[in-house]
Amino acid sequence: MSDIQSYDVVVVGGGPSGSTVGGLLAKAGHRVLILERERFPRYHIGESLVTGMTPLLTELGLVEELDRRFQHKTGISLRWGSDPQPWRSDFSSASSVYSHAWHVTRSEFDELMLNNARSLGATVVEEAHVSEVTGAGTGTVTGLVYTHGGKKHQVTSRYVVDASGQARTVSRKTTSTQWQEDLRNVAVWGYFDTYTPIEHDQDILVEAVDGGGWFWGIPLSKDKLSLGFVLPAERLAQAVQQGRSQREVFLEGLAASNIAKTMVDPGDTPQEMNTARDWSHLSDTFYGPGWVAVGDSAAFIDPLFSSGIWLGTSGAWLAARALDSALADPAGEQHALQRFDAVYRQLFRDVLLYVRFFMDPSRLREEYMERAREITQMYTESSRVGFVSLISGIGAVADLVDFDPMGMDGLRDIMTERAQQAQARSADTAAAV
Known part of the structure; x- marks a missing residue:
């Protein structure tokens, strides 16, 4: 062991969730270390954002850069x-302020987010491989051991944030996971350099196909379309056992579509397709002594409405608020983390409940909209916008911006103490001069 490092918070994973919680905590003045397994930029799927991320991206100072780099997303065509x-x-029907999101190349977007965390003061180590979660076996996480550049390093910290995605580096050791058996799906996708856009050419396409499954179509630019087919994992496994390739399964789904097949020439489909499972799951708890989980480490829901990054970064935003409070007032830690878990879990339940309802493609359009309205009223009482509100993330914005992990009394006490400390430092500085 070459050295022992000490931080307030160490974050495992430098994707959007990890860079968000790490950047915000560093911005608040805490010592933060972000450990990322890979070297950015690196490829990743999940390329369509929702408008519910805009308040966070505004807080991080990234909206202008996103507008410059990436294609606008103005709605969803179904x-x-x-x-x-x-x-x-149309997203503008839910909000006159957040009228668009973005279709992003994730290698660029994730690198932008991670570099932003650096600029906010977080220490970032890429190509860092976590080999041990210290204290996990005793019930209280106290830090990590990781390898970088052939050397082993030990880190102690007040909190470890698991933002490692499906790897679940910490949460795999500290909590159980409930798999949503009815949502065990797999995605097969590829990229087309030429395509015919749909009528609303800045929308994402979501299309159910005869025989089961659905397609996404994401216009990343004028000359690049991300086109993917989501189907039950069991169905793809059976096809492979029968000797059919993943490309053939993709083309069978494309032939059964009505809109997706008009966008591309099947002959241009890459011979080697990308595949990934998207098995939905929910951890029993999102926090414990010395740790919290955000993003896919906490839960994952079928990407039908492009909610993955929004849920992950929303949880990271909540975690940053809760940990900032807990670091300032350790006596209030349990209350702050309980509030984080409750609000974050509710966001997942909102989306999961609706995805399950929406997965039946035989209903009337009005039924989907009515169900969405009922859910937003049931779980996010400040929202009455309905369908667009739910699928864009806007329905939770009011609750997120009002999130107070300590309760108003606790927050006032902390702010008063910080003001007194600032006055004392000013007085010491004046006396020194």
Whole structure:
């Protein structure tokens, strides 16, 4: 062991969730270390954002850069339900402020987010391989052991944040996970350099296909389309056992579509397709002594409405608020982390409940909209916008910006103490001069 390092918070994973919680905590003045397994930029799927991320991205100072780099996303075009006619939801109908999101190349977007965390004061180590979660076996996480550049390092910290995605580096050791058996799906996708855009060319396409499964179509730029087919994992496994390739399964799904097949030439489909499982899961708890989990380490839900990065970064935002409070007032730690878990878990339940309902493609369009309205009223009482609100993340914005992990009394006490400390430092400085 070459050295022992000490930080307030160490974050495992430098993706959007990890860079968000690490950057915000560093911005608040805490000593933060972010450990990322890979070297950025690196490829990743999950390329369509939702408008519910805009308040966070504004806080991080990234909106102008996103507008400069990436294609706008103004809504969602669907062919879903018993009505064969396509239909559309425009983000501007939910909010006059957040009228667009972005379709992003994740290698660029994730690198932008991680570099932003650096600029906010977080220490970032890439190509760092975590080999041990110290204290996990005793019930209280106290730090990590990681390898970088052939040397082993030990880190002690007040808190470890698991933002390691599906690897679940910490949460795998500290909590159980409930798999959502009805949402065990797999995605097969590829990229097309030429394509015919749909009518609303800045929308994401979401289309249910005959025989089961659904397609996404994400216009990353004028000359690059991300086109993916999501289907039950068991169905793909059976096809492979029968000797059919993943590409053949993709093309079978494409032939059964109505809109997706008009966008591309099947002959241009790459011979080697990308695949990934998207098995939905929910951890029993999102926190414990010395640790919290955000993003896919905490939970994952079918990407039907592009909610993954929004859920992950929303949880990271909540975690940053809760940990900032707990670091300032250790006596209030349990209350702060309980509030983090409760609000974050509710966001997942909102989306999971609706995805399950929406997965039945035989309903009327009005049924989907009515169900969405009921859910937003049930779980996010400040929202009455309905369908667009739920699928864009806007329905939770009011709750997120009002999130107070300590309760108002606790927050006032902390702010008063900080003001007194600032006055004392000013007085000491004046006396020294």
